[in-house]
Amino acid sequence: xxxxxxxxxxxxxxxxxxxxxxxxxxxxxxxxxxxxxxxxxxxxxxxxxxxxxxxxxxxxxxxxxxxxxxxxxxxxxxxxxxxxxxxxxxxxxxxxxxxxxxxxxx
Numbered sequence: 633x634x635x636x637x638x639x640x641x642x643x644x645x646x647x648x649x650x651x652x653x654x655x656x657x658x659x660x661x662x663x664x665x666x667x668x669x670x671x672x673x674x675x676x677x678x679x680x681x682x683x684x685x686x687x688x689x690x691x692x693x694x695x696x697x698x699x700x701x702x703x704x705x706x707x708x709x710x711x712x713x714x715x716x717x718x719x720x721x722x723x724x725x726x727x728x729x730x731x732x733x734x735x736x737x738x
Contacts, residue, residue, distance in 0.1 A: 633657055638678060640702065652702045656691060657681065668716045668723060669694055676702055680709040685728040687712035 662679035693702035
């Protein structure tokens with residue numbers, strides 16, 4: 633269920649010009665800037681939710697400086713605890729899980 637609207641705009645000689653407008657589900661108004669595609673330009677991470685075992689998920693918007701816009705990456709919010717690994721040019725994800733214990737009685 634969508635509960636938030638993210639709007640980025642720039643001031644163009646006193647006139648607001650929308651750069652990005654997106655509706656989303658967001659459990660906490662947390663925004664981070666970090667380079668996720670290795671171009672040395674910070675991209676935009678918007679907190680989505682915390683799943684089971686504190687597995688945080690985020691929306692990702694890549695900064696496209698040539699077109700001067702933010703590009704949403706569909707499905708990125710499905711990746712728990714994403715972390716860029718610039719040395720290997722990948723995004724790492726580690727999901728925390730619970731230990732399952734089965735008890736038997738006789």
